[in-house]
Amino acid sequence: MKVLWFHLMPYQDLPADFKDKHNSVWVDIDPGLFDPLRGHQHYHEYMDQLEYAAKAGFHGICVNEHHSNAYGMMPSPNLIAATLARNTRDAALCVLGNSVALYNPPTRVAEEMAMLDCISGGRLIAGFPVGTPMDTCYAYGQNPAKLRDRYYEGIDLVLKAWAADKPFAFNGRYTQQRYVNCWPRPVQKQPPIWIPGGGSVETWQMCAERSFVYANLSYFGHQASMTHVKGFWGEMKRLGKEPNPFQAAFLQFVGVAETRAEAEKLYHEPANYFYNRCLHTDPAYANPPGYTSEATVRARITSQVLRAAEESRKATRSGGGAKFFEEGHVIIGSPDEVAEKLLNVCKEMHVGHLLLLLHFGNMSRDLTKYNTDLFATKVLPQIKHLYEKEWEDHWWPTGMPKHLPKGAAHAKSTFATAGVAAQ
Amino acid sequence: MNSIKERIVETPAGPTRVWEKGRGKKLGYLAGLNGLPKWSPFLDKLAETRRVIVPSLPGYPGGPSSEPLDTQLDWVLAARDALVAAGLDGADLIGASVGGALAAEVAALWPKSVRKLVLIAPFGLFDSETPIADVFAQRPGQTTVLLSEKPTDYAGYLSVPKEGDAGEWEVQTLRAHIAAASLIWPLGDTRLSKRLMRIMAPTLILWGHNDHVIPLSYARRFAEGIGAGTKVKIVRKAGHTLEFDEPKAAARTIDSFLSS
Numbered sequence: 001m002k003v004l005w006f007h008l009m010p011y012q013d014l015p016a017d018f019k020d021k022h023n024s025v026w027v028d029i030d031p032g033l034f035d036p037l038r039g040h041q042h043y044h045e046y047m048d049q050l051e052y053a054a055k056a057g058f059h060g061i062c063v064n065e066h067h068s069n070a071y072g073m074m075p076s077p078n079l080i081a082a083t084l085a086r087n088t089r090d091a092a093l094c095v096l097g098n099s100v101a102l103y104n105p106p107t108r109v110a111e112e113m114a115m116l117d118c119i120s121g122g123r124l125i126a127g128f129p130v131g132t133p134m135d136t137c138y139a140y141g142q143n144p145a146k147l148r149d150r151y152y153e154g155i156d157l158v159l160k161a162w163a164a165d166k167p168f169a170f171n172g173r174y175t176q177q178r179y180v181n182c183w184p185r186p187v188q189k190q191p192p193i194w195i196p197g198g199g200s201v202e203t204w205q206m207c208a209e210r211s212f213v214y215a216n217l218s219y220f221g222h223q224a225s226m227t228h229v230k231g232f233w234g235e236m237k238r239l240g241k242e243p244n245p246f247q248a249a250f251l252q253f254v255g256v257a258e259t260r261a262e263a264e265k266l267y268h269e270p271a272n273y274f275y276n277r278c279l280h281t282d283p284a285y286a287n288p289p290g291y292t293s294e295a296t297v298r299a300r301i302t303s304q305v306l307r308a309a310e311e312s313r314k315a316t317r318s319g320g321g322a323k324f325f326e327e328g329h330v331i332i333g334s335p336d337e338v339a340e341k342l343l344n345v346c347k348e349m350h351v352g353h354l355l356l357l358l359h360f361g362n363m364s365r366d367l368t369k370y371n372t373d374l375f376a377t378k379v380l381p382q383i384k385h386l387y388e389k390e391w392e393d394h395w396w397p398t399g400m401p402k403h404l405p406k407g408a409a410h411a412k413s414t415f416a417t418a419g420v421a422a423q
Numbered sequence: 424m425n426s427i428k429e430r431i432v433e434t435p436a437g438p439t440r441v442w443e444k445g446r447g448k449k450l451g452y453l454a455g456l457n458g459l460p461k462w463s464p465f466l467d468k469l470a471e472t473r474r475v476i477v478p479s480l481p482g483y484p485g486g487p488s489s490e491p492l493d494t495q496l497d498w499v500l501a502a503r504d505a506l507v508a509a510g511l512d513g514a515d516l517i518g519a520s521v522g523g524a525l526a527a528e529v530a531a532l533w534p535k536s537v538r539k540l541v542l543i544a545p546f547g548l549f550d551s552e553t554p555i556a557d558v559f560a561q562r563p564g565q566t567t568v569l570l571s572e573k574p575t576d577y578a579g580y581l582s583v584p585k586e587g588d589a590g591e592w593e594v595q596t597l598r599a600h601i602a603a604a605s606l607i608w609p610l611g612d613t614r615l616s617k618r619l620m621r622i623m624a625p626t627l628i629l630w631g632h633n634d635h636v637i638p639l640s641y642a643r644r645f646a647e648g649i650g651a652g653t654k655v656k657i658v659r660k661a662g663h664t665l666e667f668d669e670p671k672a673a674a675r676t677i678d679s680f681l682s683s
Binding site for chain 1: 489493559560561562563565590593594597598600601602603604605608609
């Protein structure tokens with residue numbers, strides 16, 4: 001199994017009365033709540049944490065894209081990934097991802113991801129989310145009636161731009177470009193494609209049909225996601241595809257301590273901050289017409305964003321609550337307990353890539369380091385062998401070729417050597 | 424006894440439902456945000472003195488799919504095609520809300536195709552100082568409150584009929600909203616302001632006094648854009664869906680304008 005350290009990059013200073021005084025953490029979040037000086041601290045601290053995780057032995061580090069959102073301060077995950085590419089050596093860089101429908105032309109995504117793959121030396125995982133309604137339709141004004149179709153076309157354009165061996169004209173429904181010519185080109189001919197998704201029937205079908213990784217990003221633990229992940233595996237079975245667990249990924253919040261009691265004490269506050277402030281969203285922004293397809297409406301699948309919004313309002317009315325531990329939204333406990341639970345979750349869902357939020361909410365720097373260290377030293381060794389013998393991971397970055405062609409080398413070391421020589 | 428007749432006409436966008444009732448001069452109606460899932464008391468009232476003809480627009484109940492439509496030109500042609508196929512070329516025309524934006528386009532681009540024009544709180548313009556409400560960002564159950572001064576009655580009108588299939592009804596409603604979004608997302612500005620001055624038909628602008636979607640000030644903007652002689656009437660106790668909120672008052676005002 002591959003384990004990735006994922007950061008949402010939440011803003012940590014939302015006021016205690018945020019739910020009472022503000023409408024939503026997303027879309028119409030009060031700009032006055034953002035202190036750029038805190039932003040400066042947050043970004044550096046968070047990038048330090050991702051770099052630390054890469055050194056601590058996690059297989060990959062992961063960033064994602066949100067807009068007008070106080071729990072996800074990465075409108076451009078590519079900016080963060082670019083600095084991580086410079087300061088890490090071996091870990092996969094999982095950009096989960098770029099919402100291709102938001103870029104005009106989507107060729108921009110092909111170019112930036114190719115840059116990241118070059119800078120990192122072939123370590124990029126390319127994620128293509130359709131994007132939440134808040135990010136795409138409300139914050140970015142995309143028409144929900146056309147979003148999904150635009151998204152599919154964008155993915156086609158990006159993949160074609162990477163594969164083409166000469167400039168080509170693209171005459172799409174949404175993008176017309178006379179000369180598509182992706183310079184630079186990725187080190188990996190096609191970086192692994194991961195699709196973050198929830199309960200959209202079309203996403204299951206696309207991942208199954210096109211051999212993309214289905215990455216279920218859940219804030220509510222594996223029970224809530226089981227129907228979705230089963231939907232994906234059902235689609236794989238329908239198409240007669242091999243059920244390789246590495247074609248699936250799952251996101252889980254985790255808090256490790258010496259004992260469960262200790263973990264409850266340590267992680268209650270950051271979990272409470274996340275679930276009761278960061279997820280305070282307005283249901284009005286959850287369901288623009290056309291975002292959810294007819295097929296998904298017919299299948300009666302409730303979206304995670306709508307659920308988050310509804311739960312957030314319910315919790316307000318009932319005065320809070322800490323169901324996040326009991327219901328497994330956050331898995332906590334001693335290293336052995338956490339390892340056992342995670343193995344069960346991954347086996348039950350049949351997933352080979354585990355995305356972990358070991359920082360969440362307003363977790364302090366020290367606690368994040370403690371959680372990361374404990375996980376890396378005492379949990380990771382117990383779980384990383386799962387599926388490794390039985391299955392091959394076809395969705396993992398290749399890195400640089402084993403035998404570099406003559407004259408090729410890591411640019412960084414070449415420059416450093418030259419610098420020393422010049423002195 | 425007059426009853427509602429239904430026929431299906433062919434248009435380039437596909438088979439299109441046309442509902443009809445009444446005798447006399449032809450009067451077309453292009454419905455608003457939710458389309459026309461059922462016949463309405465407003466149309467009954469108009470049908471007392473006129474032959475009311477209602478073609479469905481793409482995506483709306485009774486209409487062909489709106490999925491292939493990309494641009495404003497596609498939508499305007501689809502509206503024009505539906506009106507011609509329904510036999511409404513040269514007739515009087517009412518357009519409400521989203522249907523109003525398209526009725527205005529047809530009257531602007533084919534000036535002889537509309538004898539007299541009635542626009543009920545049409546979309547198509549946007550003023551940053553007095554923005555249109557976001558009808559697509561409403562909490563569950565709140566949209567009817569935003570649209571209508573009689574939200575319970577209006578919700579009842581939109582609800583699945585006793586003999587209907589609730590699931591299919593939900594999908595039909597979703598399709599109507601997708602069609603509306605396809606046309607007016609995100610602001611409702613279809614750049615109609617560039618074409619309003621081309622409207623030659625005598626025009627009546629009707630606005631609900633309590634329209635919480637498109638502010639009353641837009642009535643004046645439309646009237647100024649279309650030009651001299653445009654009449655504006657405000658209907659009291661009515662919201663954005665004024666022809667549902669005050670069907671008698673709306674029909675009476677329209678009848679008087681068309682007869683003058």
